[in-house]
Amino acid sequence: MNKIGIIDTTFATVDMAKFVFEVLKKELPHYQIEYVTVPGIKDTPVAAKRLLDHGCNMAIVLGMPGAMPIDKQCAHEASIGIQHAMLMTNKHILEVFIHMDEAKNDSDLYALSKDRASKHAMNAVWMLTNPSKMHERAGTGRRQGRADVGAVKVKK
Amino acid sequence: MNKIGIIDTTFATVDMAKFVFEVLKKELPHYQIEYVTVPGIKDTPVAAKRLLDHGCNMAIVLGMPGAMPIDKQCAHEASIGIQHAMLMTNKHILEVFIHMDEAKNDSDLYALSKDRASKHAMNAVWMLTNPSKMHERAGTGRRQGRADVGAVKVKK
């Protein structure tokens, strides 16, 4: 049984897991989803590692760091933890972090969260089942959360 | 025997362990509490790891970094250590840090400490015994120390 792990937090103000579930259920119907909710982003790395150690092929971490300097530090610590969790398990953890100060208002925060979570769910699908889709997009300026910027255009 | 580890410091100016004990004794009466006091926050990661290695299912670290830049750096180093302690043990360590400059005065510092420590103790209870309580709260803007901010409200 193929499995994918989803980790989210009670700190976030948008239910991002919903967007990921929609993509995964459509694109990877044969995958089992393991879902864990923790208090905040610093609790996500070990939660992801536990799922990966118990058979998940990949994990997606959904977090929403606040706008204060201490929140940036927390996000950094969580990201360091996620790096180590990946290296210890040899599996990918896609980090979907929405920094609250990225958004202009609540509607924008919601739209940003939906776009980034959905696109990273699609990245997970391609990485797990069709890596050539990733190769096609190499160096093409893809963005999650906002519109793609595209590859630079230069006369060679 | 289920066990939970509590680590606090002599540096902190509020006895936060008291608040945690109150919640745990009421909610997890069948759990044994292992309690260790160390000098400062940088001594907490290894203290937590030792308890987790000796059978605790989870640990709660109670720390109070000062307001100076060097204190922020110490808190960062402690948090990095806590990340690694979690990944090495595959168990959660809830980090309850009260930054002294979060509080307006001593009364506020006390209230903040009590609220954050109590709420995280309750998070520990749910994570250990009733994860569905965590799922219910996913993406709902929960805060420890202050009032919850709630989920964003958007017309979809």
Place this chain on the structure above:
Amino acid sequence: MNKIGIIDTTFATVDMAKFVFEVLKKELPHYQIEYVTVPGIKDTPVAAKRLLDHGCNMAIVLGMPGAMPIDKQCAHEASIGIQHAMLMTNKHILEVFIHMDEAKNDSDLYALSKDRASKHAMNAVWMLTNPSKMHERAGTGRRQGRADVGAVKVKK
């Protein structure tokens, strides 16, 4: 069979892998190239480690962090991950990062990317097959992306 791993991202706006392939196919025709594309730089360390664990002698990571503070933080986290991936495998990972704010415009970004990627590909060739070429260049102010600055000239 000797193998070298190449990892790039869909976030980058220049196809840097092309420049590396050109050098490697000319200089190391007997090496097999393992090529993986991931979403962003924070996904590269584990991708590199996986290739090294599966027999690659070295890896080259091609990334392009953006110009915002959060991008610098991501690059830092990726670099920390790459450090650990190297130490865990005892193999080199050449980190080819182009910071978007290094370049004056798109043409400059393209030229910078080509120069840095090509020169690091040549470093990989020398490190793998002819270390004396590296010794000859020790302390001589070599730069990838821009012109070499050369060794300091002092009257001794």
Place this chain on the structure above:
Amino acid sequence: MNKIGIIDTTFATVDMAKFVFEVLKKELPHYQIEYVTVPGIKDTPVAAKRLLDHGCNMAIVLGMPGAMPIDKQCAHEASIGIQHAMLMTNKHILEVFIHMDEAKNDSDLYALSKDRASKHAMNAVWMLTNPSKMHERAGTGRRQGRADVGAVKVKK
């Protein structure tokens, strides 16, 4: 035979080890002291780990980072190393760092060094032989180097 490790540096401008020896010889006469001197603080983590791996129950690191930004960074790197050394050995390393810009002048630097080193030596004694002394001091605002600040006083 119980053993404790002491590590200091040639970079520091105060002989802090002397203060630690005085406390340990009085309070832990039955402990053997292993003493190592290294160039600077970044050399202390591995020196401490080597002593802990060779049977010391605990280590005390005595360092004196300078006042420049680069010195702060070195202290940070040393502290990260010390965190890992503790987690790898499951033993405590008390980090006694005196930042040169904490002191008003040489006399103050000397007094600060003496107070912090002596108090941390006493913490080591209690942690090794009488943990209840630590519990008594939990949340009471203890400081090493300066006077204690005490617990906050609030009407409950």
Place this chain on the structure above:
Amino acid sequence: MNKIGIIDTTFATVDMAKFVFEVLKKELPHYQIEYVTVPGIKDTPVAAKRLLDHGCNMAIVLGMPGAMPIDKQCAHEASIGIQHAMLMTNKHILEVFIHMDEAKNDSDLYALSKDRASKHAMNAVWMLTNPSKMHERAGTGRRQGRADVGAVKVKK
């Protein structure tokens, strides 16, 4: 056969290895020197670890980070890597980094490089063969690169 590892970079603008070789050949004639050149400082930690894993008793890393913020970040990442390489091998790596903005001009950069590299080579000699020489210098304000500052003088 006792062995010591020397790692330098093509990025540096001064051949610092020469100064180290002079000291080592005079002071440790019975030691074999293993010498590796890598592109930049971030490539040095794994190079040092490889030498230590293959029998070197100690390593000396010679690097020259540039003056830009990104260079400081690279130096920090390299230093973190070196910390881990030491802890994973239980051996010392003396980090000889010359920050380009430490020097007033090319002559000063050369003199600084020579002084720091030579003094650290002597530290390596003492640490490997005569630790009492280190103990004598504990807390005496030694500096590499510039003149020693000496121990503080206080009326006790």
